[in-house]
Amino acid sequence: xxxxxxxxxxxxxxxxxxxxxxxxxxxxxxxxxxxxxxxxxxxxxxxxxxxxxxxxxxxxxxxxxxxxxxxxxxxxxxxxxxxxxxxxxxxxxxxxxxxxxxxxxxxxxxxxxxxxxxxxxxxxxxxxxxxxxxxxxxxxxxxxxxxxxxxxxxxxxxxxxxxxxxxxxxxxxxxxxxxxxxxxxxxxxxxxxxxxxxxxxxxxxxxxxxxxxxxxxxxxxxxxxxxxxxxxxxxxxxxxxxxxxxxxxxxxxxxxxxxxxx
Amino acid sequence: xxxxxxxxxxxxxxxxxxxxxxxxxxxxxxxxxxxxxxxxxxxxxxxxxxxxxxxxxxxxxxxxxxxxxxxxxxxxxxxxxxxxxxxxxxxxxxxxxxxxxxxxxxxxxxxxxxxxxxxxxxxxxxxxxxxxxxxxxxxxxxxxxxxxxxxxxxxxxxxxxxxxxxxxxxxxxxxxxxxxxxxxxxxxxxxxxxxxxxxxxxxxxxxxxxxxxxxxxxxxxxxxxxxxxxxxxxxxxxxxxxxxxxxxxxxxxxxxxxxxxx
Numbered sequence: 001x002x003x004x005x006x007x008x009x010x011x012x013x014x015x016x017x018x019x020x021x022x023x024x025x026x027x028x029x030x031x032x033x034x035x036x037x038x039x040x041x042x043x044x045x046x047x048x049x050x051x052x053x054x055x056x057x058x059x060x061x062x063x064x065x066x067x068x069x070x071x072x073x074x075x076x077x078x079x080x081x082x083x084x085x086x087x088x089x090x091x092x093x094x095x096x097x098x099x100x101x102x103x104x105x106x107x108x109x110x111x112x113x114x115x116x117x118x119x120x121x122x123x124x125x126x127x128x129x130x131x132x133x134x135x136x137x138x139x140x141x142x143x144x145x146x147x148x149x150x151x152x153x154x155x156x157x158x159x160x161x162x163x164x165x166x167x168x169x170x171x172x173x174x175x176x177x178x179x180x181x182x183x184x185x186x187x188x189x190x191x192x193x194x195x196x197x198x199x200x201x202x203x204x205x206x207x208x209x210x211x212x213x214x215x216x217x218x219x220x221x222x223x224x225x226x227x228x229x230x231x232x233x234x235x236x237x238x239x240x241x242x243x244x245x246x247x248x249x250x251x252x253x254x255x256x257x258x259x260x261x262x
Numbered sequence: 263x264x265x266x267x268x269x270x271x272x273x274x275x276x277x278x279x280x281x282x283x284x285x286x287x288x289x290x291x292x293x294x295x296x297x298x299x300x301x302x303x304x305x306x307x308x309x310x311x312x313x314x315x316x317x318x319x320x321x322x323x324x325x326x327x328x329x330x331x332x333x334x335x336x337x338x339x340x341x342x343x344x345x346x347x348x349x350x351x352x353x354x355x356x357x358x359x360x361x362x363x364x365x366x367x368x369x370x371x372x373x374x375x376x377x378x379x380x381x382x383x384x385x386x387x388x389x390x391x392x393x394x395x396x397x398x399x400x401x402x403x404x405x406x407x408x409x410x411x412x413x414x415x416x417x418x419x420x421x422x423x424x425x426x427x428x429x430x431x432x433x434x435x436x437x438x439x440x441x442x443x444x445x446x447x448x449x450x451x452x453x454x455x456x457x458x459x460x461x462x463x464x465x466x467x468x469x470x471x472x473x474x475x476x477x478x479x480x481x482x483x484x485x486x487x488x489x490x491x492x493x494x495x496x497x498x499x500x501x502x503x504x505x506x507x508x509x510x511x512x513x514x515x516x517x518x519x520x521x522x523x524x
């Protein structure tokens with residue numbers, strides 16, 4: 001076996017916590033230190049590693065993983081400029097690699113929604129996008145990623161951003177549509193439960209076939225009569241706007257593709 | 263056992279086909295006839311029942327199920343005015359019960375997206391909303407529904423419409439967001455596969471917890487910096503509009519609830 005990779009995690013939020021839980025018991029990895037401004041957020045790791053709240057106690061490692069809020073990353077990295085022998089990565093989808101004010105910089109972006117409730121996250125199917133300035137660092141990150149996931153790929157900052165925004169579409173926005181569906185039913189005294197089989201089926205389809213082929217509904221059929229009926233029925237202004245915009249977008253998607261065909 | 267219910271199905275599309283497949287081999291049901299303008303669309307039922315393309319051959323039954331396009335239902339029902347001893351229902355989410363120009367009218371609305379590819383549909387978890395003018399017909403429809411689903415409920419035309427539109431939100435619109443996510447990745451040379459674990463996770467969450475609680479992302483955190491970054495990054499106009507509108511809607515949802523709390 002290769003020599004284990006020594007990492008330290010800087011941060012105490014969701015991503016930091018899930019990575020620390022995962023890496024704290026792997027033979028290929030030594031979780032050297034965890035830093036957080038407030039020790040109470042990383043207390044659960046007290047028995048497995050050295051937890052610190054003072055950056056002056058931070059020791060060189062193979063990799064520092066900065067897992068803190070996006071808008072704090074750049075300034076935080078300035079406190080690490082003296083660590084020229086450590087690869088320093090952030091875990092953000094939307095922050096450019098060059099925002100890191102250090103020599104050996106990189107990105108280690110696990111693409112998933114991390115919520116606190118979940119005890120253990122199964123990383124194996126979670127895509128991890130990595131980026132580095134130096135080839136040897138890219139290799140090191142590939143190795144680090146592959147210890148927990150079988151979907152590790154090299155991607156530049158722009159690709160990473162597109163994946164992050166793609167995630168906003170298929171997770172945050174999709175969930176909001178579930179919410180709007182629930183609200184609509186609630187206002188007509190119907191239980192949200194009724195929507196669940198459909199939610200499941202649509203997600204299942206998106207896994208096994210292309211969303212373009214899976215599309216159904218009045219907008220895709222260009223059924224203006226039903227669309228008008230639905231818009232007249234909706235009393236809630238935001239719901240009306242969402243209905244209109246998404247129907248238009250679907251309509252355009254399929255009218256263009258019909259033109260392409262003919 | 264009670265006397266079987268004699269039904270005839272009028273139509274040859276997805277809903278008609280799936281209902282006919284299901285009801286053609288149930289002891290509680292006699293599938294008496296299937297009518298369609300074009301016989302070729304209902305040929306698969308030739309060996310199990312009487313298939314006809316001429317309404318003058320239609321015989322009285324306990325129930326006629328009209329499963330044709332929404333905009334054809336009203337006129338079609340006019341051809342059935344002489345059947346005063348048969349309960350006549352349509353299967354549409356968006357058509358009022360009173361559009362049926364017959365005496366004993368009703369609605370039998372299975373709430374699911376029916377696609378032709380699927381051979382057999384598992385009706386057991388599919389909600390069926392029923393409505394009738396006469397109490398005895400409501401009873402009969404409940405009985406018919408319960409032979410195939412354990413989620414049969416009585417709902418008026420307005421409730422049915424709200425469920426139909428709710429379905430447009432959580433199925434048609436959600437699928438379009440999957441599509442937009444895929445397009446965005448494609449334009450940055452990333453595979454759609456990367457989105458699948460997240461799609462699955464978000465749907466799973468919507469089944470086990472309330473969408474309001476499950477919400478995450480920049481709009482919910484009111485992270486204007488990231489929202490601006492994402493909007494600047496998006497080059498596609500419809501994607502930009504969708505991003506903006508749905509972020510605003512999420513923002514309003516959570517700022518209102520914060521006000522409620524305080």
